[in-house]
Amino acid sequence: MTQYSIGLTDLDVATTGYVLSLDDLADYQGTDPAKYHLGLGQDCFSVPGADEDIVTLAATAASRLVARHPEHKITQLYFATETGVDQSKSAGVFVHQLLGLAPNVRTVELKQACYSATAALQLAVGHITRFPQEQVLVIASDIARYALDTPGEPTQGAGAVAMLVSAEPHLVALEPVTGFYTADVNDFWRPTDSSTPYVNGHLSLDAYLDATAGAYDDAMRRAPGLDLEDIDRFLHHQPFTKMARKAHRHLGQHLGVELDDALIEESMSVNRQLGNSYTASLYFALAAQLTNNAELARKRLGFFSYGSGSVAEFFTGVVQPGYTVHLDYLEHLQADLNARKTLSVEQYRQLHHSYRLDSDNYTTPTDTATSFRFAGVTDHVRQYETGLLPS
Numbered sequence: 001m002t003q004y005s006i007g008l009t010d011l012d013v014a015t016t017g018y019v020l021s022l023d024d025l026a027d028y029q030g031t032d033p034a035k036y037h038l039g040l041g042q043d044c045f046s047v048p049g050a051d052e053d054i055v056t057l058a059a060t061a062a063s064r065l066v067a068r069h070p071e072h073k074i075t076q077l078y079f080a081t082e083t084g085v086d087q088s089k090s091a092g093v094f095v096h097q098l099l100g101l102a103p104n105v106r107t108v109e110l111k112q113a114c115y116s117a118t119a120a121l122q123l124a125v126g127h128i129t130r131f132p133q134e135q136v137l138v139i140a141s142d143i144a145r146y147a148l149d150t151p152g153e154p155t156q157g158a159g160a161v162a163m164l165v166s167a168e169p170h171l172v173a174l175e176p177v178t179g180f181y182t183a184d185v186n187d188f189w190r191p192t193d194s195s196t197p198y199v200n201g202h203l204s205l206d207a208y209l210d211a212t213a214g215a216y217d218d219a220m221r222r223a224p225g226l227d228l229e230d231i232d233r234f235l236h237h238q239p240f241t242k243m244a245r246k247a248h249r250h251l252g253q254h255l256g257v258e259l260d261d262a263l264i265e266e267s268m269s270v271n272r273q274l275g276n277s278y279t280a281s282l283y284f285a286l287a288a289q290l291t292n293n294a295e296l297a298r299k300r301l302g303f304f305s306y307g308s309g310s311v312a313e314f315f316t317g318v319v320q321p322g323y324t325v326h327l328d329y330l331e332h333l334q335a336d337l338n339a340r341k342t343l344s345v346e347q348y349r350q351l352h353h354s355y356r357l358d359s360d361n362y363t364t365p366t367d368t369a370t371s372f373r374f375a376g377v378t379d380h381v382r383q384y385e386t387g388l389l390p391s
C-alpha cells in the first residue's frame with residue numbers, strides 16, 4: 001500500500017470588523033493597563049458587529065482558501081466551534097451553502113470547548129488515510145464572549161481559521177505522534193440558556209497545565225523514539241498569550257528542564273491582537289508561527305490543544321519544504337487586524353448588551369464591511385447574505 005504524508009496543505013483566516021483596545025478598557029475600569037499587556041499578554045481584542053457570527057467568519061476564511069483551489073476535491077466539511085448558532089443544525093451547513101460546495105459533501109459540527117478543531121483535524125487525517133485523493137475542509141470558528149465586568153472580559157476575542165487537509169500537504173505534515181487527556185473539571189462551561197460562560201478562572205489555569213503535562217506524557221508513551229529535543233517549536237492554545245508562557249514553563253518544570261522562551265515566541269503575535277478565539281486560537285498560533293519564520297522547513301512543531309471541561313491533546317507535525325510559497329496570502333492577516341474599526345468602551349458595551357440568544361424575528365444593521373452577513377432571524381431561521389467577496 002502506498003504511504004502518503006497527510007496534513008495541512010493550505011490555511012486562511014478571518015476576524016471581525018471591530019476591535020477594543022485594552023488600554024481603553026483598563027481606563028474605563030480603573031485598572032492598570034500593565035495587567036493586560038504584561039499580566040495577560042494581550043493588547044486588544046476583536047469584537048463582532050451585530051451582523052457577524054461564527055458562520056460569517058468561517059465563510060470569509062474558507063472562501064479565501066477555496067478561491068485558491070478551483071479544482072479542489074473537498075468531500076468533508078468539519079466545523080469546530082464552542083459558539084454554535086443552533087442546537088441541531090451544523091453551522092457548517094450554512095457555510096457549505098455560502099461557499100457553493102457540491103451536495104456530495106459530508107458536513108458536521110464538532111464541540112469540546114477550545115479543543116474540537118484538533119479532533120476535526122485528526123478525523124480529517126483518518127478520512128484521507130482511507131481516501132487519499134480527497135480533501136477535507138476543517139474550519140475552526142469561535143467568538144469568545146464573557147460577561148461584562150468579569151475577570152474573563154479582557155480575554156474576549158473572535159476569529160476563524162480554515163484549513164485544507166490532504167495527502168502530500170504543502171504546509172505541515174501531521175505525524176502519528178499524539179497523546180490524549182480527559183478529566184471532568186468545571187473550569188469553564190456554558191449551559192444552553194447562557195450566552196456567556198461560567199468560569200472558575202484560577203481553576204482553569206491549573207486544569208490547563210495539568211492537561212498539558214498529561215497529554216504530553218501520553219504522547220511520549222505512544223512514541224517512545226521521540227524526545228523533547230526533537231521538537232523545534234511549541235504551539236499552545238492561547239486564551240491569552242501569557243498562558244502559553246505559563247504552559248511552556250510548566251512543561252519544563254514537569255520534565256525537569258529549562259525550556260527556552262524562543263521556542264514559543266513567534267507563535268503569539270496574532271493572538272496578542274486578536275484575543276481568545278477558543279478552538280481557532282491554536283491554529284492562529286500556527287498561522288503566526290509559519291508567517292513569522294521562513295526557516296522552518298523540515299522542523300517539527302509540537303501542538304498543545306486544550307479545551308476546558310476538559311480535554312487535551314499533544315501532537316506533532318513537520319513543516320514542509322517550500323511552505324513559504326503558500327503563505328503569501330497571509331499578508332492580509334496583519335492588514336485585516338489593522339483594518340478593524342476601534343470601538344469606544346461605550347459602543348462596545350452597547351454591542352455586548354444588544355447580543356441576541358433568542359430566535360424571534362429581527363434584522364441586523366449593516367455596520368461592518370463583511371463579505372458574508374448575518375442578516376437576522378425570520379420564522380426562527382437564521383438568514384445569511386453574501387456581499388462583496390474578500391480580496
Ligand code: CAA
Binds near residue numbers: 038040114204239278
Ligand atoms: N502589572 C503587571 N502584571 C499584573 C498587574 C500589573 N499592574 N496586575 C496583575 N498582574 C498580573 C498578575 O500577577 C497575573 O500574572 P500571573 O498569573 O503571571 O501571576 C496576571 O496579571 C493576571 O492577574 P490576576 O490573576 O489577578 O487576574 P484575574 O484574576 O483578574 O483574571 C484570569 C485572570 C483568571 C485568567 C481571567 O482573565 C479569566 O478568568 N480568564 C478566562 C479563563 C481563561 O482564559 N482561562 C485559561 C485556561 S482555560 C482555557 O484555556 C480555555 C479557554 O480558552 C477559556
